[in-house]
Each structure stands twice: as structure tokens, then as C-alpha cells.
Amino acid sequence: HFDKILEKGELLGIDKSCKYYSSCHHNNLEDCTFCYCPFYPCRDESTRGKWIRGAIWSCEDCNWIHRTEVASKVLEEMKNLGMNKPEDIEKEWISLNKVRERVKTLYPP
Incomplete structure (x- = not known):
């Protein structure tokens, strides 16, 4: 998935043909570009992510990366x-997390 995104260099938009679309983030999406979040696991509960049984990071309630302005x-x-x-x-994990913080400041969850 990431190879297509990085190669194309533009947002993919909504992909209603995706077999996961109906269950992904409760259909509350603006953009499917980052189907696989580049920040996983961010461990940031302000984005509505959460720990499951204290060991697994769940993004199911996070829609932040799926907002068009954020994805862009x-x-x-x-x-x-x-x-x-x-x-x-x-x-580039460290640099990428700095990106996350900058974008989060511009577009809060």
C-alpha cells in the first residue's frame, strides 16, 4: 500500500471498493490514503487510539490520519x-514522528 502512495505522491481519496471500508473506523473517513498508518503505534490517546488489554495498540476509533487536510x-x-x-x-521513524507532532499542532485531533 505505501509503495503505491509514495510512488503516486498524491492522496488516494475514499476507496469504497476496499473490502475493509464498511468496517474501517465506522465509515467515518474522508481519505483512505493511509489505510496503514505510518505512525503506528503512536500510543497517543488524544487521537482516540487506545490500549487493548494493556498490550495491543488499537487505532479503530482514530480518524485523525483519515482527515483530508491531515493526510495531505x-x-x-x-x-x-x-x-x-x-x-x-x-x-525515518524519528523524523516521521516529528512530522506527526508538527501536523498534530496544525490539525489537532
């Missing part, structure tokens, strides 16, 4: 970091 800014910042393949997400 995150993608822009990823491109600015020169991220163009999925492996860059792990390699």
Missing part, C-alpha cells in the same frame, strides 16, 4: 523527507 500534510512532509519506499518509514 503528512504526505507532503513524507515527500519532503525524501521518503519514496515503504522501508523509509522504519528508517
Whole structure:
């Protein structure tokens, strides 16, 4: 999924043909670009994520990364970091989390 996003370099929008669409985040989505969140696990309850049984981070109630303005800014910042393949997400984890904090300041959850 990330390879398509980074290669295309633009938002994907809503993908109602996705088999997970009807169950994903309770259909409360504006954009499906980051189906797999690049910040997982963010461990940030302000985005409505939560711990399940104290051990598993759940994003099911988080819609922050699926807001169009958030997804657009995150993608822009990823491109600015020169991220163009999925492996860059792990390699640039610290920089990516700084991006998350900047975008979260611009567009609070």
C-alpha cells in the first residue's frame, strides 16, 4: 500500500471498493490514503487510539490520519523527507514522528 502512495505522491481519496471500508473506523473517513498508518503505534490517546488489554495498540476509533487536510500534510512532509519506499518509514521513524507532532499542532485531533 505505501509503495503505491509514495510512488503516486498524491492522496488516494475514499476507496469504497476496499473490502475493509464498511468496517474501517465506522465509515467515518474522508481519505483512505493511509489505510496503514505510518505512525503506528503512536500510543497517543488524544487521537482516540487506545490500549487493548494493556498490550495491543488499537487505532479503530482514530480518524485523525483519515482527515483530508491531515493526510495531505503528512504526505507532503513524507515527500519532503525524501521518503519514496515503504522501508523509509522504519528508517525515518524519528523524523516521521516529528512530522506527526508538527501536523498534530496544525490539525489537532
